[in-house]
Amino acid sequence: MLLQFSVNNFRSIKDTVTFSMNTASNKDSEHSFQVRNTHLLNSAVIYGANASGKSNVLKAMGFMGALVLNKLKITQSTDKLPHEPFRLSTETEQASSYFEIVFFLENTKYRYGFESDSITVYAEWLFSDENGKEARLFERDSEQNLHYVNKQKFKEGIGLKVPDNHLFIWKCDQNDGEISKKILQWFNNFNVIDGLESEGYFHVALKQLENADAKSQLLKLVKIADLGIEGINIEEKKVPQDFIKNAPIPEEIKQKILSDGGSLSAIELQSFHKKFNAENQEIGSVLFELDEDESQGTQKFFALSAPILDTLKKGKVLLIDEFDASLHPILTECFIQLFNNKELNKHNAQLIFVTHDIHLLSVPELFERDQIWFTEKNKYGSTELYSLLEFRKNNKGKDVRATDNLEKHYLQGRFGAVPYIGEL
Numbered sequence: 001m002l003l004q005f006s007v008n009n010f011r012s013i014k015d016t017v018t019f020s021m022n023t024a025s026n027k028d029s030e031h032s033f034q035v036r037n038t039h040l041l042n043s044a045v046i047y048g049a050n051a052s053g054k055s056n057v058l059k060a061m062g063f064m065g066a067l068v069l070n071k072l073k074i075t076q077s078t079d080k081l082p083h084e085p086f087r088l089s090t091e092t093e094q095a096s097s098y099f100e101i102v103f104f105l106e107n108t109k110y111r112y113g114f115e116s117d118s119i120t121v122y123a124e125w126l127f128s129d130e131n132g133k134e135a136r137l138f139e140r141d142s143e144q145n146l147h148y149v150n151k152q153k154f155k156e157g158i159g160l161k162v163p164d165n166h167l168f169i170w171k172c173d174q175n176d177g178e179i180s181k182k183i184l185q186w187f188n189n190f191n192v193i194d195g196l197e198s199e200g201y202f203h204v205a206l207k208q209l210e211n212a213d214a215k216s217q218l219l220k221l222v223k224i225a226d227l228g229i230e231g232i233n234i235e236e237k238k239v240p241q242d243f244i245k246n247a248p249i250p251e252e253i254k255q256k257i258l259s260d261g262g263s264l265s266a267i268e269l270q271s272f273h274k275k276f277n278a279e280n281q282e283i284g285s286v287l288f289e290l291d292e293d294e295s296q297g298t299q300k301f302f303a304l305s306a307p308i309l310d311t312l313k314k315g316k317v318l319l320i321d322e323f324d325a326s327l328h329p330i331l332t333e334c335f336i337q338l339f340n341n342k343e344l345n346k347h348n349a350q351l352i353f354v355t356h357d358i359h360l361l362s363v364p365e366l367f368e369r370d371q372i373w374f375t376e377k378n379k380y381g382s383t384e385l386y387s388l389l390e391f392r393k394n395n396k397g398k399d400v401r402a403t404d405n406l407e408k409h410y411l412q413g414r415f416g417a418v419p420y421i422g423e424l
Contacts, residue, residue, distance in 0.1 A: 001033075001040050002190070002317050002350055003109070004102040007060040009095055012053035014086040014382035016098065019044075019057060019373065021350060029368050031340045033348045035104045037132075041371055043339045043351040045360065046385075047410065048375035048417045053383025054354045057375065058319045061352075062192035064099040067116075069187055070170055077163040083118035088381040096122050105186050109134075112169070112183065120164045126183075128153065137179070140168055156180060189316040193307060214309065221305050229298075230285060231272035271298075301331055308335055308351075315347030324357035333363055340366070361406040372406070374417035391415055 001021075008016040021041045023032045032039045048054040063082065066072070072082060086092040100113030109129040115122045126137040137154040140147045142164060149157040156177030162168050172180035215232065222229050272285045304320070304327075311318040324332050332355070338344050339351045360366060370389040377383055388406075409415065 001035060001104045001315075001348055002101070002352075003038065003040060003104060005061055005064075006100045006113075007057075007064075007098060009085050009092045009097040010060045010063065010099075011056040011084050012051075012086065012377065012381070012383045013056055013060065013385075014089060014092055014380070017057070017383065017385040019352075019385060020370075020387075021352075023368065023370050030342065030365075031368055031371060033342075035348075036107060036109075038104075038109075040104075040348070041350070041368075042345060042348070043336055043353075043367075044371045044373060045367065046352070046354045046373045046375060047356070047358070049377075052375040052377050052417060053385075054375040055321050056383060057385060058192060058321050058352065058354060060099065061101075061190070061319055064101065065187045065190050065192070067099075068112075068167065068169065069184060070167070074165060077165060079165060080118050081116055081121070081165055083116070085117070086382065096120075103186060105182055110183065114167060121167060124168050126154075126169070128179075138168060138172075154179060189314065190319075191307065191311070191316060192319045192321070193304070194321050214313075217309055218305055221309065222302065229271045230274055233270040233272065233287070300325070300327055304335065308338065311349045311351070312338060312345055312347070315349050317350045317352070320351070320353040322355070323353040324355045329357050329359040332357055333360060333366065336360070336366060358407045358410055361410060362408075374415055376417045388415065 003022055004018060004020045006016055006018040007013055021044060023029060023039045023041050029039075031043065032041050034040075046054045046057060063084070067082065072079075074081060083097065085095060085097060094117075096115045096117040098113070098115045100111065102109065102111045104110075107130070111127040111129075111134070112125070114124040120142060121140075122143060123139075123141050125139040127134045128137055129135070135153055136148065136150060138149045138157050149160075151158060154172075156172050156175055156179060157168065160168070160171045160175060162171045169180050169183065173184050219229075219232055222232070271288045273288060274282050275284045275286045277283050307318065310316070323335075336351065339349060361372070370387050372388040373385060374388070374391070375383050375385050410417075
C-alpha cells in the first residue's frame with residue numbers, strides 16, 4: 001500500500017513535491033484503512049489547469065516504477081538511463097532527478113529511493129520499519145564512494161557491486177534476494193493507465209474473461225453502469241491472407257506467417273443487447289462488435305473495468321491519467337465508489353487519478369479534504385502540488401469547511417489550480 005511519493009527535477013517538476021495517501025483529517029473515514037498505526041486513503045484525485053503538471057505527478061510515479069523494474073532492459077555499462085529533467089532552469093537541465101517512495105509491504109514500512117541522470121545512479125537507499133523504528137538496509141553514494149549494506153538485515157546485498165548506471169536493487173534481485181524480490185513485486189502491482197489510450201487495456205479484459213468468476217464480476221459491473229449490455233462473448237476469427245499480405249509488417253515475418261498457412265487469429269469482444277418486437281416484447285438479442293458498434297464511452301468503461309476489478313481483487317495501486325475522458329461523470333463516480341466501499345475493496349486497493357471533472361467535488365461524501373489535490377505552475381514554470389487540507393492549514397485564503405461547495409469555490413479560483421484567461 002502506498003503511503004508517500006516525492007520527486008524533483010522531472011519534466012515540469014523542478015523543486016521537490018510530495019504526494020501522500022496518509023489521512024490526517026478523519027481517521028474514522030470510510031475512505032481509509034489502517035496499517036499498524038497509520039491510516040491510508042483508498043483513493044485520491046488531482047485537479048489542475050491544463051499544462052499545470054498534474055499528469056506529470058503520475059508520470060513521475062510510473063517513471064520510477066519502470067526504472068525499478070528495468071523495463072528498458074539496461075544491461076551494458078554504456079546503456080543510457082531514461083532522464084527527463086526540468087528544462088526551464090540552468091540549475092536543473094544538467095542535474096540528476098530524485099525519486100523516493102514510502103509504502104507498506106505486509107506490515108513492514110519501506111522507504112526506497114534514488115538519484116540519477118542518463119549515465120549515473122548517484123545515490124540509492126532502502127530503509128525498513130518493522131516496529132516503529134527505521135533501519136537502514138543499504139545506501140550508496142557514488143560521489144562519496146559510500147556503499148553500506150546492513151549485514152544483519154540485508155544479507156542479500158553483501159559483497160555485490162554494480163555499474164554506475166545500474167540500480168543496486170536489480171543486482172540484489174538477480175542474487176535471489178528475498179527482500180528485493182518482494183519490493184520489485186510491489187512495484188509490479190503499481191500500475192499506470194492513460195485514460196486517453198484505454199483501448200490498449202482490452203487485453204486485460206480478455207484475460208479476465210477466461211475466468212468464469214472474473215467474467216461474472218465484469219458483467220455485473222457493466223450491468224450496474226446501465227449500458228444496455230446483457231452479455232459478453234469472445235469471438236475468435238481467422239485473419240484473411242489478403243489482410244496479412246497488405247499488413248505493414250516486415251516482409252520476412254509476413255512470409256513466415258503465409259508459409260504456415262496464414263494461421264493468424266484475431267479475437268473480438270462482443271456484447272449482447274435485448275431485441276423487442278412492435279409490442280415491446282422481448283424476442284431475443286442482438287450481437288454488437290464492441291469496437292465497432294458500441295460508443296467510445298462504453299468501450300472505455302469496459303476497458304477500464306478489467307484493470308480496476310483486478311486491482312480490487314489483488315490489493316494493487318492503480319494510477320489513471322485523464323480518468324474522465326469519454327466517461328459520463330456518474331460512471332466515473334461509480335468506479336471511485338468501488339474503492340471507497342470496504343465490502344468491495346477488501347484488500348485495500350488504492351486509486352489515484354487525474355481529472356477535469358469538477359462535478360465529482362459536489363458529490364456528497366465522495367472525498368475527504370485530504371483526498372483532493374491540486375497542481376499549479378509558479379511564475380518560473382515549475383509545478384507545485386498541494387492538497388485541499390494543506391491549503392487550509394497554510395491559510396491560502398479562507399478556511400475550507402466540510403460543508404463548503406467545493407465545485408463552486410474551485411471554479412471561483414479560491415483553491416488556485418485554475419487557468420487565468422485573459423480578455424478575449
